[in-house]
Amino acid sequence: AKIFTQEFSTLSKSRQIKYLKMKYVIEHMEKGFTEWVILEYAQILRDVGSDNLILTCLPEGTTDRDIPVSLLKLGLQWSTKDASHFIPRDIPKSRLCLLDPRAELDLQPTDTGEFDYFIFGGILGDHPPRDRTGELRQRLNCPGRRLGDSQMSTDTAARTTKIILDGTPLEEIKFIDYPEIRFSRHEATEMPFRYVLDGDYRPILPQGMLRLIKKDSERSLDQFF
Numbered sequence: 001a002k003i004f005t006q007e008f009s010t011l012s013k014s015r016q017i018k019y020l021k022m023k024y025v026i027e028h029m030e031k032g033f034t035e036w037v038i039l040e041y042a043q044i045l046r047d048v049g050s051d052n053l054i055l056t057c058l059p060e061g062t063t064d065r066d067i068p069v070s071l072l073k074l075g076l077q078w079s080t081k082d083a084s085h086f087i088p089r090d091i092p093k094s095r096l097c098l099l100d101p102r103a104e105l106d107l108q109p110t111d112t113g114e115f116d117y118f119i120f121g122g123i124l125g126d127h128p129p130r131d132r133t134g135e136l137r138q139r140l141n142c143p144g145r146r147l148g149d150s151q152m153s154t155d156t157a158a159r160t161t162k163i164i165l166d167g168t169p170l171e172e173i174k175f176i177d178y179p180e181i182r183f184s185r186h187e188a189t190e191m192p193f194r195y196v197l198d199g200d201y202r203p204i205l206p207q208g209m210l211r212l213i214k215k216d217s218e219r220s221l222d223q224f225f
């Protein structure tokens with residue numbers, strides 16, 4: 001659903017309460033919706049719930065028809081405006097937290113009391129990292145927190161943030177760096193990011209991602225033949 005663009009204070013109380021709940025904000029910084037981005041956003045919606053999330057900064061003129069159906073089905077709320085347009089005016093910048101790989105402090109469970117909104121770059125990982133989050137750092141000019149010193153995908157960053165805000169310190173979360181995804185004896189792909197491990201010590205990837213990685217690797221192999 002498209003989110004309002006009018007001033008927060010002019011909204012009805014019930015709408016204000018609804019929007020105040022959306023504490024995860026993803027500022028979309030990619031061009032359009034690639035399959036990777038769709039799978040990552042879909043997973044974040046499943047993990048944090050559609051009431052808690054807004055996808056901002058979509059190109060002017062975007063309509064529901066431009067949004068992938070799978071995201072609409074999961075209840076995606078979105079806006080063409082950036083985060084500053086719908087975060088209530090009376091919430092000071094000190095209550096916003098940019099998840100920033102270059103921040104000085106790591107996020108801690110006590111930060112639940114410090115911040116009302118957690119803002120992520122909707123950016124596909126690049127290796128080596130190009131600090132595209134820096135654009136948000138400059139634009140938002142709000143406090144930042146790091147999630148350790150390794151680059152994560154946006155869905156992993158959102159998952160890690162939720163685990164920490166739910167009470168588990170970063171040091172106690174089990175991660176794997178640069179996992180190798182093996183499809184067969186001859187085919188494997190290394191993912192140059194950090195992932196949270198599940199109870200079976202497997203990296204948590206968005207639903208459907210393994211299939212997509214396999215498809216992409218077959219496509220790039222095809223180029224050699």
Ligand code: SAM
Pocket residue numbers: 098099100101102119120121122123124125126128129130131132133134145146147148149150151152153154157
């Ligand atoms: N290479 C990108 C860059 O140059 O900024 C990294 C983008 S990362 C794939 C997408 C988003 O996840 C970042 O904008 C940030 O909000 C969050 N993120 C990823 N790793 C993080 C970390 N170690 N600490 C804090 N935030 C992180």
